[in-house]
Amino acid sequence: MSANAPGGIRLGLGQNIAQFTLLVAINALVGGTLGQERTVLPLLADQVFHLDLYTSALTYIVAFGLAKAATNYFAGTLSDRYGRKPVLVAGWLIAVPVPLMLIFGPSWGWIVAANVILGISQGLTWSTTVMMKMDLVGPNRRGLAMGFNEAAGYLGVAGTALATGYIAAEYGLRPGPFLLGAAFIALGLGLSVLFVRETHGHAKVEARSHVSVHAHAGSDLTSRQVFTLTSFRDRSLSSVSQAGMVNNLNDGLAWGLFPLLFAAAGLSIESIGILAAVYPAVWGAGQLITGGLSDRIGRKRLIVGGMIVQAVALGLVAAGSSFGIWLVAAVLLGAGTAMVYPTLLAAIGDVAHPAWRARSVGIYRLWRDGGFAVGAVLSGLLADAFGIPAAVAVVAALTAASGLVVAVRMRGDDHTPRTRTAAAG
Incomplete structure (x- = not known):
């Protein structure tokens, strides 16, 4: 799909491929900053x-999750008011002290404080790259756009997690691994300042021809109405x-407890x-x-199936005790999350009007990233009381239950799958 408007603004992936590709690269750097x-x-x-309670050790994830969740909400409002690019640049600037705090922090409080700052930065940068890609591509290829955005971010997380593991094994836990994060922040800031262009005008162009999928999703909603609609009222x-x-609840568990479970089993x-x-x-x-598959077959089946696959994977982690079993579980957990993550964002875009889409995305991401904090607290308490495998098993059950909620409550007709004709545009 493409659309033309005064000022030369055009909607569509092909029409905006240079900026889209740049934003994909920038989100890889955002992910790498987290992956350190x-x-x-x-x-x-x-x-x-030497923190001997799991609950204490996971405080940095609680701090990160709460900071990022709250910032997600404000990122949407700020980007609607001031534009996307200033919010993106501000997010990178805020991240500058994080590697230094992680390298030189003399107490655990410094690590927790660094994660508050990192959460604020991630809320601004990652949220903004999501919004900007939605702005650029228009409605027909939104799932594909979210797939590329989230793929870049989490490949950045993965590559950096792997690299820092080798760096830590060779040179120690500090400072080497965090120097990589410092380089990512410098590069991301430079690219954002020098080469990224504002995309808010694209959203305004789309809004002129947007047809709301439901009567309650019109353009003239207040921020409070957008919050209640996104959080509770709209099915x-x-x-x-x-x-x-729930997805990020189990990711918080994986982030905080999986390395400790694997280390306790004697893994290097x-x-x-x-x-x-x-x-x-x-x-x-x-x-x-x-991401692109959800454009063709719809969102609901991928979300329900992905949550169930995640639950199975977590069950394998809880039951396993060897590298091989955990490797299979990690692959399944990644596959289930891949089915869900870009599809959830695209589903928000299907319902939200362009006039308040950024706010709705911010509210969704508030709830989603609040899952980091909930997951860290819940899994930490359960692990302290019953052990890590029991904590993982409980989160597996919650993940399966969440998938069933989607199966029962979510509408299946918000998105009209792309036809071959639309795909050619």
């Missing part, structure tokens, strides 16, 4: 700061919001790094397929 922690920080908590938007929260840092990388790598690469 995935392998190293749980081991830092255990081996350097599809609320289903997507709870599924996103290199092996832990491989497992920490395989899950987001499959997740990232899989989205290159699932």
Whole structure:
């Protein structure tokens, strides 16, 4: 699909391929900035700061999740008011002190504070790259756009998790792994300042011809109405919001406890790094397929199926005790998440009017990334009381239940699958 408007603004992937590709690369750097922690920080908590309670060790994920969730909400509002690019640049600037705090922090409080700052940065940068790609491509290829966006981000997470595992094994847990994060921040900031162009005008062009899929989803909603609609009132938007929260609940568990579970089983840092990388790598690469697939077959089946696959994978982690079993589980967990992640974002875009889409995406991401904090607290308490395998099993059951909620509550007709004719545009 393409559309022309005064000022030369055109909607469509082909029409905006240069900016789209640049934003994909920038989101890979956003993901890499997060990935610097995935392998190293749980081991830092255990081996350097000697935190003996899982709940205490996971405080950095709670801090990150709460900060990112809240910032997601404001990112949507700010980008509607001031434009997308200023919010993106601000997010990179905020991230600048994070690697230094992780390298030189003398106490665990410094690590937690660094993750508050990182959460704010990620909320601004990742949210904005989502919105900008939605702006550029228009409605017909939104799933594909989200697939590329999330694939780039989580391949960045995976590649950095793997690299930092090897760096830590060779040179120690600090400072080497975090120097990679510093380089990503510098590169991301430079590209965003010098080469990214504003895309808010594209959303305004789309809004002129947008037809709301439901009467309650018109253009003239207040921020409070957008919040209640996205969170509770709309069957599809609320289903997507709870599924996103549970998805990141189990990701918070994987981030914080999996490395400790693997280390307790005697795996080397290199092996832990491989497992920490395989899950987001499959997740990232899989989205290159699932994003576009959701444009063709619809959103609901992929979301329900993906949550069930994740639940099966978590069950394998809970039952397993060897590298081979955990490797299979990591692949399945990544595949299930790939089915869900870009599809949830595209489903928001199907219902939300372009006039308030950025706010709705921000609210969805508030709930979704709040799952990091919920997952860290819940899994930490369960692990302290009953052990890590029991915590993983409980989260597996919650993930399956979330998929069933989507199956029962979400509408199946919000998105009209692309035809061959539309695909050619």
